[in-house]
Amino acid sequence: MPSIFLPRRRLLQLGLGATLVSTASFPSISQADEPSDIEDEDIFQFALNLEYMEAEYYLRGTTGKGIDDSDAGSDAGPVTGGKQVSFDTPAIGEFMQEVAENELAHVRFYRKTLADQAVPRPAIDFDAGFAAVAKSAGLGEDFDPFGNETNFVLGGMLFEDVGVTAYAGAATVLKNKDFLAAAAGILAVEAYHMGMARSTLYRKGEEAWKAAAQAVSDARDKIDGPEDKDQGLQVDGKANIVPSTPDAIAFTRTPQEVLRIVYISDKEGASKGGFYPNGMNGKIKST
Numbered sequence: 485m486p487s488i489f490l491p492r493r494r495l496l497q498l499g500l501g502a503t504l505v506s507t508a509s510f511p512s513i514s515q516a517d518e519p520s521d522i523e524d525e526d527i528f529q530f531a532l533n534l535e536y537m538e539a540e541y542y543l544r545g546t547t548g549k550g551i552d553d554s555d556a557g558s559d560a561g562p563v564t565g566g567k568q569v570s571f572d573t574p575a576i577g578e579f580m581q582e583v584a585e586n587e588l589a590h591v592r593f594y595r596k597t598l599a600d601q602a603v604p605r606p607a608i609d610f611d612a613g614f615a616a617v618a619k620s621a622g623l624g625e626d627f628d629p630f631g632n633e634t635n636f637v638l639g640g641m642l643f644e645d646v647g648v649t650a651y652a653g654a655a656t657v658l659k660n661k662d663f664l665a666a667a668a669g670i671l672a673v674e675a676y677h678m679g680m681a682r683s684t685l686y687r688k689g690e691e692a693w694k695a696a697a698q699a700v701s702d703a704r705d706k707i708d709g710p711e712d713k714d715q716g717l718q719v720d721g722k723a724n725i726v727p728s729t730p731d732a733i734a735f736t737r738t739p740q741e742v743l744r745i746v747y748i749s750d751k752e753g754a755s756k757g758g759f760y761p762n763g764m765n766g767k768i769k770s771t
Contacts, residue, residue: 522767524663527654529603529766530739531667532594534650536605537746537759538643539591542584544610545569545629545636546577555591557604561762565610569636576633576684583640583677590670597666603765613759614639616748621703623696634692637684642700644678645727646737646745647671653736675734682725686717707750743771 540550544566553560571577595602610629618627629639651671658664685692698716715727728734744750748758755770756763763769 522657524658524660525598525601526767527658528594528598528663529601530764530768531650531654531670532591532598532603533606533760533764533766534643534647534742534746535587535590535594537608538647539584539587540566540605540608541610541640541643542580542587546581546584551588551591551605555588555595557595557602560605561607563605563608563610564612565614565630567630569630569633571633573633576637579680579684580636580640583680586673586677590673593666593670597663606760606765607762608759609761610759612761613746613748616758617642617700617703620707620748621696621699623699634685634688634696637681638692638696638700641678641681641685641697642704644674644681645704646742647674648678649735649737650739650742652734653738653742656736671734679725682717686723686725704745707744707748739768740771743769747771 536551536556539555540563543550544563545568548568550563550566569577569580571580614627614629615625618624627635629635648671651667651674654667655664655671658667682697685697698718701714701716704714715724718724726732743754743764746759747754747756747763749771751771753770
């Protein structure tokens, strides 16, 4: 299928669900900027690809297994990596279980809404994806997001920060009011997840939020494009649980900026890599 490029000027200063994502005024948007060949269903397919990855991550970390075949679609790609995490803090384990249930519900919602247009789960590789993230962020070759609860929350923060900015970006291009309302509702849930992950890491102390989360944030900011859309867990010596513009509005990311992060590639035209070894399924799949 053809790839699409949403003009960077279209969403340049706005924010898409770990500290891998996050100043600005809203640009004036004209109808001429609207891509003519992208439908709401294409945007929902793009979101479904991301929800598959989130659901697989949280389910594997909390239950030891991923989504059922019935939720993955026909000809679903394989999933590499992931294992059940041993949670030292019961509350954090409960938080992650709730997130896992939410993400699975999102997968089922999109599959139900898209019906025969729902794309199957693409191949997902947590081992390769997190190895690339760890290398880029300087976390060491032995970084394992499933190794302990702190690492697991850090990995989840990667997805949640990206998810929030992606949904915020999608809200600017969706035409169907029912689709827009659903995306806004899911954005709110992803924002709850993001706030929980960021506050949990901050409470764990400086080693968690400064040494690890900030490194991941810096790495993500380098790869998604030239604009500064990432914020760590502390800004100006104060906690920064809510990454946002000076007007306290969430940042947005274009699909291409999101793909750069999940493909772990800063190259234009990349169509696979990182967490998606064969790329995403659907029309929107190239940086």
